[in-house]
Amino acid sequence: MYGYPEPVARAIEHFMKLPGVGPKTAARLAFHVLEMSEADVKAFAKALIDLKTGLTECAVCCNITEASPCAICRDPRRDRRIICVVQEPRDVIAMERTREYHGLYHVLHGAISPMEGVGPQDIRIRELVTRVGENEIDEVILATNPNVEGEATAMYISRLLKPFQIKLTRIAHGLPVGGDLEYADEVTLAKALEGRRAL
Amino acid sequence: MDIRRVELHDFRNYAAAALELSPGVNVLVGENGQGKTNALEAMLLIAVGKSHRAHRDRDLIRWEKDRARILLEASTRYGDRRLTLELGPEGRRAFANGVQVGRMTEFVGQVQVVLFAPEDLDLVKGSPRVRRRFLDTELGQMEPLYLHHLSLYNRALLQRNRWLKSSGLSPDDGVLATFDEQIAFHGAHVIHRRLRFLARLRAYAARIYSDIASGREQFALSYRSSVLGVEEGMTVEQIEGAVQRALERNRAQDLRFGTTSAGPHRDDILLFLDGREVHTAASQGQQRTIALSLRLAEIDFMHEELGEYPVLLLDDVLSELDDLRQRNLVLGMSRKVQTVITTTSLNRLGQELDDFRLFRVCSGIIAEERV
Numbered sequence: 001m002y003g004y005p006e007p008v009a010r011a012i013e014h015f016m017k018l019p020g021v022g023p024k025t026a027a028r029l030a031f032h033v034l035e036m037s038e039a040d041v042k043a044f045a046k047a048l049i050d051l052k053t054g055l056t057e058c059a060v061c062c063n064i065t066e067a068s069p070c071a072i073c074r075d076p077r078r079d080r081r082i083i084c085v086v087q088e089p090r091d092v093i094a095m096e097r098t099r100e101y102h103g104l105y106h107v108l109h110g111a112i113s114p115m116e117g118v119g120p121q122d123i124r125i126r127e128l129v130t131r132v133g134e135n136e137i138d139e140v141i142l143a144t145n146p147n148v149e150g151e152a153t154a155m156y157i158s159r160l161l162k163p164f165q166i167k168l169t170r171i172a173h174g175l176p177v178g179g180d181l182e183y184a185d186e187v188t189l190a191k192a193l194e195g196r197r198a199l
Numbered sequence: 200m201d202i203r204r205v206e207l208h209d210f211r212n213y214a215a216a217a218l219e220l221s222p223g224v225n226v227l228v229g230e231n232g233q234g235k236t237n238a239l240e241a242m243l244l245i246a247v248g249k250s251h252r253a254h255r256d257r258d259l260i261r262w263e264k265d266r267a268r269i270l271l272e273a274s275t276r277y278g279d280r281r282l283t284l285e286l287g288p289e290g291r292r293a294f295a296n297g298v299q300v301g302r303m304t305e306f307v308g309q310v311q312v313v314l315f316a317p318e319d320l321d322l323v324k325g326s327p328r329v330r331r332r333f334l335d336t337e338l339g340q341m342e343p344l345y346l347h348h349l350s351l352y353n354r355a356l357l358q359r360n361r362w363l364k365s366s367g368l369s370p371d372d373g374v375l376a377t378f379d380e381q382i383a384f385h386g387a388h389v390i391h392r393r394l395r396f397l398a399r400l401r402a403y404a405a406r407i408y409s410d411i412a413s414g415r416e417q418f419a420l421s422y423r424s425s426v427l428g429v430e431e432g433m434t435v436e437q438i439e440g441a442v443q444r445a446l447e448r449n450r451a452q453d454l455r456f457g458t459t460s461a462g463p464h465r466d467d468i469l470l471f472l473d474g475r476e477v478h479t480a481a482s483q484g485q486q487r488t489i490a491l492s493l494r495l496a497e498i499d500f501m502h503e504e505l506g507e508y509p510v511l512l513l514d515d516v517l518s519e520l521d522d523l524r525q526r527n528l529v530l531g532m533s534r535k536v537q538t539v540i541t542t543t544s545l546n547r548l549g550q551e552l553d554d555f556r557l558f559r560v561c562s563g564i565i566a567e568e569r570v
Contacts, residue, residue: 112374114362120374148354152377159373186343 008034060131062124063107064089072105079103081138085128085157087111087145095143103141106131111149112156120156129160139167146173200310200507201537202242206270209261210286211237212563219567221556224533226548227541229560235541236316238560239512242539243314245271245282246510248307251316256286273310276507280309311501311509315494315516322493323477323486327467334468337497338396341504345392352385356459364457379446382462387439389463390424394431397422397468403496404489411488411520411527416472418489425465487519491528498536508536517542526551 003009008030015026033041057063058070061083065071072078072092082103086092092105110123132140140161144150158168174192175184184192201222207213212234218225227235240250244259253259260267266287273280283294284306292299293306300306321329338345359378401420408418422431427448428441445461446453453459470477470489477489501509511532517525517540525548532538533555542548545557549570557568 112377114358114365114374117365120372148351148358148378148381151381152355152358152374155377155380156373159376187347190344190347 061105061107062109062127063092063105077102081136082141083128083132083137083139084141084143085154086143087150087153091143103139108144108153111144111153113149113152123153125153125157125160128157132161132164132166137164137166139169141169141171143171146171200273200275200510202271202273202310202312202510202539204270204272205238205242206268207238207241208268208270209264210241210267210269211259211261213237213565214261214563216563216565218558218565219556220537220539221554222537224529224552224555225537225539225558226545226555227539227558227560227565228543228545229541230543233560234563234565235560236514238565239314239514239539239541241269242271242310242312242510242512245269245284246307246310246312248303251314251318256291259286271310273510275310282306282309311505311507312512313494313497313501313509314512314514315491316514317516319490319494320487322490323470323481327465330468331464331466333493334393334396337400337500338392341396341500342392345389348385348388348392352382352389352463355381355385356462356464360458363453363459375450379443382446382459383439383442386426386442386462387435390422390426390429390438390442390466391433391435393463393466394422394433398431399500400493400496403499404492407495407499408488408492410531411491411524412485413523413527416485417474418492419471419474420493421469421471423467423469424463425461426463427461484520484524487516488524491516495532498532511536511538513538513540515541515543517546517548522547 004012004027011030011033012023012026015021015029016023021029033044036044054066055064056066056068058065058073059068060073061070063070063072079102083106084095084101084103085106085108086095087108087110089107089109092107095101095105106124106128108123108125108128110118112118112120112123131137140157142154142157144154154170158170161168172195173188174195175181175188181189202220204220205218207216209215216238218238227238229235240252240259244250250259266285268286269284271280271282273282279296281296285292291303293303294300295306295309322333335345335349339349355378359375359382362374362378397420404420405418408416412418426438426442426445428444429438433441442462446459449460472481472485472489477486481489495511498509498511513528516528520528525546529538529540529548529552533552541560549557555570557570559566559568
C-alpha cells in the first residue's frame with residue numbers, strides 16, 4: 001500500500017500532537033505547508049523555535065516574558081500593592097483588555113486537579129506565598145476560573161494567605177453585559193439572581 | 200392536550216401509516232413485534248426529541264430507506280400544533296406549523312407525553328442507581344440549577360476520589376479540604392432539591408397508587424441519605440454542615456478505600472407498602488403498580504407546571520396487572536388525560552370501557568376497528 005513520503009508522514013505526526021487536530025486536518029496542514037514558499041516555512045519554523053527558546057518566566061509574577069521581570073512588573077505606574085491571581089498567561093491578556101485593572105498579576109500556570117495529576121506544588125503557589133510575604137501587599141484578587149478546579153485552587157490559596165491578614169477577594173460571576181436577559185442561560189441567570197443587590 | 204393525528208413514513212417497520220386518535224382512550228392491539236411500541240416511540244420522539252430505546256437515528260429509519268418522517272397534530276391550550284420531524288443521513292429536520300425549527304431544543308416540549316414502558320419496573324426492582332437516575336432526570340427537566348449543582352458535585356467528587364487514590368502519602372496538605380468544601384456545598388443543594396421534589400412526588404404517587412389498587416395497600420416513599428443526620432425540612436446550610444461532618448468523619452475510611460462513602464451519589468429512595476419495604480414483600484403486580492405510580496406522578500407535576508395534562512402512553516403494562524387494577528388505571532387516567540395503550544389482547548378491558556378507539560397493528564399496518 002502506498003503511504004506518504006517520510007517527511008510528509010513526520011510532519012503529519014507532529015501536527016497531530018496539537019490540540020484539536022486529527023489525522024485529516026494534520027494531512028491538510030502538512031500539504032498546505034508543502035505549498036508555502038520556502039521563506040514562509042522558515043519564518044514559521046523560526047517562530048515556533050523562538051516561542052520555546054526566546055521566552056522565560058518572570059521572576060516576580062511567573063508570567064511568560066522575553067525579559068525578566070516582565071513589562072507589567074517593571075511598569076512604575078502599576079499599583080504594586082494589589083495582585084490578581086490567574087491560571088494562565090492568556091488570562092492576563094484578557095484582564096488587560098479591560099484597561100481597568102492597574103495592579104500586578106501572578107500567573108499560576110494551571111489549577112489544582114488530582115485527575116490530571118496537578119497538585120499545589122505543581123503550580124506557582126509557593127512563589128505567590130513568598131511574594132506576598134516579602135512585599136507590601138494590600139489585596140490579592142483570586143481570578144481563577146469559576147469551575148471546580150479553579151474554585152479549589154482559589155480556596156487553597158485563600159487558606160494559605162489568611163495568616164498575612166490582607167484583603168482576599170474572589171471575582172464575581174454574573175450576566176454578560178450588553179446582552180439581553182432572554183439570551184442568558186438559566187444557570188447564569190439564576191446565579192445572577194442569587195447575587196442581586198439592593199438599589 | 201390531545202394528539203389528534205400521527206403519521207409515520209418509513210419509520211421503523213412502517214412504510215406509511217396513520218392514526219386518528221380519540222381524546223379519550225386509544226388501544227393498539229396486536230401480536231408482539233408488529234410495531235405497537237414503535238408507534239408510541241414516534242410520539243415520544245416528537246415530544247422529547249429522544250427515543251427511550253434507540254441511540255442512533257439510523258435504527259429508527261425503515262430498512263433500506265434513507266429517511267423517515269413523523270407528523271403529529273395536536274391541540275394544546277396554546278393552540279394547534281402541526282409538528283414534523285424528518286430523520287435522514289444528514290441529520291434531523293424539524294418543522295412546527297410549516298416553519299423549520301433550527302434547534303431541537305426549541306422543537307421539543309411543544310407537546311408533552313409521559314411514557315410508561317416495561318423497563319420502568321426497574322424503578323422498583325433495580326439498584327439505587329436507577330432511582331437516582333429517575334430523580335436526576337425528573338429534577339433536571341424542571342430545575343436547570345439542579346443539573347448545575349449535580350454536575351459540579353460529580354466533578355468535585357471525581358477529583359476527591361482521584362486524590363484519595365493517589366495522594367494518600369501526604370494526607371493533609373489542604374487539597375482534600377478544598378474539594379470537601381465544594382462537595383458539601385453542591386451536594387447540599389442536590390439533596391435539598393431532591394427532598395423538596397420527593398415531598399411533592401410522595402403525595403401524588405400515593406394517591407395514584409391508592410386509586411389503582413382501590414385503597415387495598417398504602418404506598419409511601421422516603422429519601423434515604425447516606426449522609427448521617429440529613430432530614431426533610433432542613434435548610435441547605437444545615438445539610439451542608441451534615442455533609443461536611445460526614446466527609447470529615449469518614450476521611451480515614453475514604454482514604455483506605457480510595458472512594459467517598461457518603462453523599463448524594465450513594466443515596467436512594469425507599470419504597471414502602473403498608474409500612475414494609477417493597478423488595479422484601481411485594482407481588483409482581485404491586486411492584487408494577489408502584490413503578491406506574493412513580494411515573495404517573497409526572498402527569499400531575501406537568502399539570503401543575505404547565506396548566507394542562509400531557510398525553511399518557513402506556514406500553515404493555517396491562518399484562519401483569521389484575522383486572523381490578525387494569526380497570527382502575529385505565530378508567531382513572533382516561534378521565535383526565537388522553538391515553539394510548541398497547542396490548543397483545545384486550546381481555547376484559549374491552550367490556551369495561553364504554554368509549555375507546557381500537558386499532559389493530561399487524562406488520563406495520565394500522566387499521567381502526569369498530570368497537
